[in-house]
Amino acid sequence: MDNLRVFLTMLVVAHHAAQPYGPTGGEWPLFNSDRAVILGPFFAVNAAFFMGLFFFISGYFLPEACDRKGAKKLLQSRLRRLGIPVLFFVFLVFPPVLYVLTQPSVSFWIFLQVYVKQREIEVAHLWFLLHLLVYTVVYGLWRQIVRHKAWQTRQPPGHGLIAGYGVALSLTTFLVRIEYPIDRWVHLFGMLPIEIAHFPQYVSLFILGILAYRHNWLWEMPTRRGLTWLSIGLGAGLLRYGYSLTRTRFALPDLIAGGGFGWRALIWSGWETTICVGLCLGLLVLFRERCNVRSSWSRLLSANAYGVYLIHLLVVLYLQFLVVPLAIAPLAKFTLVTIVGTPVCFALSNLLRRSRWIKFVIS
Numbered sequence: 001m002d003n004l005r006v007f008l009t010m011l012v013v014a015h016h017a018a019q020p021y022g023p024t025g026g027e028w029p030l031f032n033s034d035r036a037v038i039l040g041p042f043f044a045v046n047a048a049f050f051m052g053l054f055f056f057i058s059g060y061f062l063p064e065a066c067d068r069k070g071a072k073k074l075l076q077s078r079l080r081r082l083g084i085p086v087l088f089f090v091f092l093v094f095p096p097v098l099y100v101l102t103q104p105s106v107s108f109w110i111f112l113q114v115y116v117k118q119r120e121i122e123v124a125h126l127w128f129l130l131h132l133l134v135y136t137v138v139y140g141l142w143r144q145i146v147r148h149k150a151w152q153t154r155q156p157p158g159h160g161l162i163a164g165y166g167v168a169l170s171l172t173t174f175l176v177r178i179e180y181p182i183d184r185w186v187h188l189f190g191m192l193p194i195e196i197a198h199f200p201q202y203v204s205l206f207i208l209g210i211l212a213y214r215h216n217w218l219w220e221m222p223t224r225r226g227l228t229w230l231s232i233g234l235g236a237g238l239l240r241y242g243y244s245l246t247r248t249r250f251a252l253p254d255l256i257a258g259g260g261f262g263w264r265a266l267i268w269s270g271w272e273t274t275i276c277v278g279l280c281l282g283l284l285v286l287f288r289e290r291c292n293v294r295s296s297w298s299r300l301l302s303a304n305a306y307g308v309y310l311i312h313l314l315v316v317l318y319l320q321f322l323v324v325p326l327a328i329a330p331l332a333k334f335t336l337v338t339i340v341g342t343p344v345c346f347a348l349s350n351l352l353r354r355s356r357w358i359k360f361v362i363s
Contacts, residue, residue: 002302004287009305013312015046017337021330029101036331041241048275052205059209071140078136082129094122127193156217166277172200174269181259226285233278307349
């Protein structure tokens with residue numbers, strides 16, 4: 001799990017490093033004049049599974065922490081680990097960064113007043129932490145209401161149940177995206193940012209992570225079954241790459257739609273879910289079988305994965321602005337920012353964690 005989490009963290013860094021250089025529907029402070037077409041499917045395939053897998057892993061570790069600490073202490077530790085970093089970045093880090101990026105005609109003090117009073121607060125990538133905090137509160141309340149009982153281990157889901165989950169998630173995603181397409185964010189209760197297009201995936205995988213821990217599915221899942229779904233997920237992902245790179249050349253119909261009511265949106269909902277289910281299950285089994293090792297390097301990377309997630313956006317943005325004057329292809333800029341930014345983020349996190357106060361919060 002630690003090694004998989006490190007891999008996903010590196011993928012998040014690469015995903016954000018690619019934002020200015022490819023066709024993305026999201027917002028970013030700068031964009032390259034030329035775009036690399038291949039980064040389009042890179043965004044799509046990543047978004048199809050990697051945050052969902054983060055939610056699964058988070059859900060997997062939640063029951064054990066609650067059993068060991070109790071619901072009250074669990075919430076206290078999560079408030080420290082998740083809430084303090086969010087408050088620090090939202091009110092102390094992001095305002096000056098936004099002020100420099102937007103260059104408003106007013107003073108920083110007026111800008112800050114508007115930022116706070118009019119609730120133009122930016123949480124950026126830390127939306128994930130807010131979601132985890134809310135889900136932890138809900139789980140803690142549920143554990144207080146429902147008496148804890150010994151869970152009996154059940155057989156891990158077979159191909160039929162896995163496929164059934166995929167079909168149900170595909171249809172739910174399609175229905176949700178009729179009104180809420182990909183990259184449309186809303187603020188629940190004025191404070192919790194949610195991309196509703198992926199919300200069914202995130203919540204369901206978080207719950208499945210809890211069930212996987214309780215029923216020991218992670219260790220009981222047959223290797224062949226997991227690798228079969230890994231092949232399905234990789235195949236669906238590679239098909240997405242091939243489709244994007246050849247659609248114009250061979251005049252293929254446009255099968256991708258991020259929302260709305262229609263057959264294209266239905267196709268992409270099913271396609272994306274296939275990538276998600278296949279890669280999430282497959283990577284869990286692959287890392288269990290092939291990457292279940294510990295070394296001094298893996299321990300170092302694992303200890304700093306959370307710190308990297310917190311700080312990587314600032315490092316990536318700084319490097320992206322540095323490479324703006326370079327007369328090189330967008331794909332080369334993406335590669336440069338990723339190769340330089342990833343080790344810098346881990347090194348900086350390791351340096352920051354030498355402070356006992358920072359280590360106390362994010363350890």
